[in-house]
Amino acid sequence: NAGVTQTPKFRVLKTGQSMTLLCAQDMNHEYMYWYRQDPGMGLRLIHYSVGEGTTAKGEVPDGYNVSRLKKQNFLLGLESAAPSQTSVYFCASITRLGLRSNQPQHFGDGTRLSIL
């Protein structure tokens, strides 16, 4: 059971380049989340999805797009990377029942992204 898997683990981009971060979970979770973590700050929610084919904005959505074409995958895209997007990105997931019955989200190990 792999849980939540994020790829790639590390990436360096130049300003203006685009890329897609992949989050995959094998737990049949309905809800998936993308967070960013910056030094000295807690995790901030970028976008989330409550099910296949649906996405919604979180606290800091600007400069990012997401897609949830398959239930097990949640993609985070940067169309034109900026240095301010240098961060560690975490994906998390939970079942709908787990959310409503107050259970914790499950996290991946992160993608470290540097924008030069």
Next chain:
Amino acid sequence: GESVGLHLPTLSVQEGDNSIINCAYSNSASDYFIWYKQESGKGPQFIIDIRSNMDKRQGQRVTVLLNKTVKHLSLQIAATQPGDSAVYFCAEKLLLGSQGNLIFGKGTKLSVKP
């Protein structure tokens, strides 16, 4: 806006001592609180949680205390071990709205001295 914060950014304790990590939250509508542990290069790992209808919950070597009167949450680690060295985050879940999304504190770095 409403946020979850921590009183101390760093905490250093001697191996074998007890550790107490504090968290202040500002949203009285939150109904669920979680403590996560994050080791270097890893994602947040669930430690313990507590619902708003409780004031104390114990796990193995960890205890979470919730004081709703002053909106304060604490994590107590008994007999702290070197393996406990990590950053600890508290998070709250709003009861109403926001799809039950979590709001995270900034984290406290716990260092255990051998």
